[in-house]
Amino acid sequence: MNWDQIEGKWKQLTGSARERWGKLTDDDWETIAGKKDQLVGRLQERYGMAKAEAEKQADEWSRALKQSERERHAATRL
Numbered sequence: 001m002n003w004d005q006i007e008g009k010w011k012q013l014t015g016s017a018r019e020r021w022g023k024l025t026d027d028d029w030e031t032i033a034g035k036k037d038q039l040v041g042r043l044q045e046r047y048g049m050a051k052a053e054a055e056k057q058a059d060e061w062s063r064a065l066k067q068s069e070r071e072r073h074a075a076t077r078l
Helices: 001-010 008-021 026-032 037-047 051-077
Strands: none
Touching: 001 008, 001 051, 008 026, 008 051, 026 037, 037 051
């Protein structure tokens, strides 16, 4: 899933993101609002990780969402 799609579906996707990054606060989630650069910045702050690691985790999460979406669509076609 690309970041434009994530931003558009942010309210539906925050549950998945909260499971993955539990240290982020409600205010963090509101600030992030589906924007990758905001997520990366908050991950750096809350988890003390380097920017490259935060970007890697954000990208892995977006790929997992894309895969999940593909699987869901494939299941509905059966």
